[in-house]
Structure formats: structure tokens, C-alpha cells
Amino acid sequence: MKKNNTTASLKNVSLFHDLTQLEIEKVEEITISRFLSKKSIVFSEGSEKEAVYFIKQGLVKTYKTDENGHEQIVSFLKAGDMFPHTGFFNQNPYPATAETIVDTELLAIPLQMFEHLMMNTPSIGIKMMRVMGDIIMELQQRLQVLSGKDVKQRALSFLLKLAEQHGIEKNENTIIINVPMTHQEFANSVGTTRETINRLLNQLGKDDILKVDRNRIVITDVEALKEQMEFK
Template sequence: MEFLKQFLIFSGLNEEEFKQIERIAMKRTYQPRMFVFMEGEEREAVFFIKSGLVKTYKIDEAGNEQVISLLQSGDMFPHVGFFDRSPYPATAEAVQETELIVIRIADFDDLLMKYPQMTIKVMEIMGKKIIDLQERIQGFISKDVQHRLTHALMKLAAEHGVRKGKGVYINLPITNQDFANMVGTSRETINRTLNEMKKKNLLSADRSGILIYDAEWLNGSS
């Protein structure tokens, strides 16, 4: 339960209240490429990532994967639908071996009814996600691929980055295809754009992550 205390929605609860959460929380482990849930399935639970990496995405009419987010330890999901019975809005898939803390929707609803301060915090989280989505849509409309990729790198650096001197290291095993799915282009275009950035000594990448040499460049170019 010490792990769950770091989440915004649980801040302010006392030890007795946390004991109630402990009674309804479960632990599940997922291997890489296992589905946590699929888009359109009946909503079952709220998930809190203890370790690992989860990718959420939608499939468009042409069958293309559109990555919505990459989530790691300390994240909760899904971020919408807490106040209705709508199905899961996207698919969630484990990228690495992942350990989740799971609270069933019915039990989570009871928590929201019992502790109104949690409901307010959930609404704050949903509001931030809506703003993120609006910014992403605006980027798709008004920016070229390089700007969209730079914005994606900036967001990943903010959420998952570790400072390395003047730079920042994005500690995620993200593929070029994942980037293509995030910014709405082809893998070939992402390959070309990343190679151009590497030639300019802006970044380097391997299977475990991406190193941005100068964080100021990243913030100034997006």
C-alpha cells in the first residue's frame, strides 16, 4: 500500500482508509505483448502500474495502430469513463513484464462515493488528459512530421526522462514504429527524421531508450 500512497487521488487518506483500499486491491502480472484489456470490452477495473511498461492505442478504420500513451510505474489508467459504464476506450498492452495493482470498477465507484475528495482529484486528472489530447490534435493539424516527433520526444522526456548532464535520457524501449503510430506517419518517415537528428548530433538511440544531448534544444524546438 506504500506504493499506492504516491498517487494523487489517494493523497490525504489516513491509515484506516488505506486499509480499506488494501482489502479490495489485487495484484496481476502481465508478460510482454499480453493484453490488459481491449478496446470495446466491458470496463472491469482501474489499474495502477507498479513496474513495467504499458502501451495504450486505438486501431483506425484502415487497421493502423494509433498510440495514445506509454505508461510506466506510478501511472494509473484508463483515464476516462470513471462516471459511466462505457466500455474501454482503447486497448492496453504490456510492452515489458508488468506488475499492476487492480481495483474493480464497482469497488472503485464505492471509494469515489465514500471519499468525495478522491472524485475531485479524478476530475483533475481527466482534465489534464483532455488538455494533452487537445495539444496533440493541434499538433497534428498545424505541424510537420519533425515538429510532431520533437513534441512527442519532449512529452516522453517530461514523463519518463532522467537528466544526464545537459541532456535527458528517455528510459523506454520505444520502437520507430511506435513513434510512427504516435505522430501519425510511416515508419520509413520516422527512420529518416531520426537519422537526420542523429547526423546533427541532437540525439542517439538504442533498443533501451533515447538520449537527447541538449534538453534546451528539445524544449526550444517543439
């Protein structure tokens, strides 16, 4: 049963979408399951890359730390996501620190074992590199979009992205985002201060567009939020 669960989880990973059943089973043979409690460090920025991880269940944030010790959040990751985004195809150290937000189940694939697998089954590496190319293009497009926005637009865009990736629709105009996130983490995600985010979220609350508590964000009027994106 455990093996079947792991195989099913690997099939849900976009990086493995093009693999055959036999190829998926070969990947499963070198996959290690790990359970980490909330606020556990998966790996630290700058440490030697030993494995690539996939989220089976849970949430993970990745962040970089500047010389003053301030966090710059890179991403929030959900079930099916891979990290680090640099993946299998370079030997550079981990580019950011990864920390679990809630109790999380991970699948880890050791780099050395994966390299040996690719040598024996090169079709796996070829298919995965094609998908990685698409992922890199998507990340570049997101960076270009965000770089052209002011703080408010970046924050609203981030909210809509969270809704798309982590949201649960309550009705056609209400989305619940069950991601426990502090105002400081929100600010770190869009490159601004906590005070700025406090003011923005308070105003959106007064406008009956969203509600925020310690464990979730509820967008109560999605259309109004999108209109805010268009209004400058």
C-alpha cells in the same frame, strides 16, 4: 510486508493523494496484485470494463485500432499511472487496448467492489472526483497544444514529454529514456508515418541531438531539441 508494499504504491498514485491513511487502507483491502510478462494484453478495446489498473512497476502502452488494423497509440504509462483514464466513474467498455511493454506489476481494483466501497465511504469518491477533474483538464490542454502543431513539432513535443515522464538525467543536458519503442510506435503516437519519423530521427542523430536504439532514446542535447521546437 506485501500489504505494506501495496499501501505504499497506492499512496504514490495521484488519484489517491488526498486520501487519509484509513481511506488508503480501505482501498488496499480490495486491491489485487497482478504480474504480467512483456507484451501481455491487460485488456482489449471494446471489452467490458471490469477493473481499473495502476502500474506498480513497469511500462504499459494503450492504443486504439482503426478499421484497417492500424494502431494509434494513445499513451505510454509508467509506475504510478492509472488506466484507463476514464477511471471508475462510468460503465463504458474499455476505450483502448492496453499492452505491457516490459515485465510489469499491476494493481487492479474491481469496479463492483470499488462502488461498494464508495457507498460505505463516500468521502473517498468525492476526493477522487476532484483529482479526476484536474486530470481531465490536463488531457484537454495537451490535446489543444498538439492539435496546433505540424508533424515535426508534434514529434519533438512527444520526445520532450517522454523525457519529462520517463527520462533519467545523465547530466544537465543529457536525458536517457529507457522506453523500448519501435519507429512505428513512435509514428503511431504522433499520427504520422514510420518513414517520416525515420527521417526526423536520422536528422536529429546527424545533428548530435539524440541517439536511438531498440531499447532506449538518449537525448544528448536537450537545449538543442528545445530550440528545434521553437524553430519553424
